[in-house]
Amino acid sequence: MSKSQDKFRLFFYGLFTLASVIILLDFFLPGRKVVDEIVSVQKERQQYYNAARNFHYSYKVSTSQHDFYISGDYAQEIEANEKIGYAVSWIFNEVNTYRLLRFEDSETNSLRLITGMLMPILVLITMSTAYLLKKKMSTLVFVMQVLLIVDLVLLLI
Structure with a gap:
């Protein structure tokens, strides 16, 4: 993999990691x-x-x-x-x-548990595993990224 592809992938991993952390903070902070x-x-x-x-x-x-x-x-x-x-x-x-x-x-509410806690944690685990172990998990990472986008849309509606 070239350096530009690696930087591009790292940028998107960081973007989705940041979104996951924001969703988790929103769920765990008292409100x-x-x-x-x-x-x-x-x-x-x-x-x-x-x-x-x-x-x-x-x-x-x-x-x-x-x-x-x-x-x-x-x-x-x-x-x-x-x-x-x-x-x-x-x-x-x-x-x-x-x-x-x-x-x-x-x-x-069980839906709030899934959208606010479970989904971001699964995204973080998947992204960290793919990045740290340098495994070919591009399909799984893509699916988790799409699910996180859907989760964000559901939270914003």
Whole structure:
């Protein structure tokens, strides 16, 4: 591999590493604490279009400031006009954790765990392995880069 190709590859590795670190920081930093009254809880039926015609329910909480998904267990515990506390991330304005004020424990939406923690960590592991071991992992690195771009788009929407 020529030196210009190596510098080009190193530049893109650095760019995607920086994006991964920013996403991880946004997820792990505490964020702004918000306490707001629940306006509504919407139950949505999510259907799979396969032969078995399976489905599941998702629950979305609406407050005056944010809308976010919660687990079914939390949705069953919510009472009318109850207050909920949640942490909003600094960079992407996503709800990281939430909890009903009468409970001690908080929860994180599973999609937020994947987009905010798991995906950037997988990208960092893949890029470091490919760079440090000088392995031919260009296809895997490319797939992880595309997934990180999709993750960024999902966080920005």
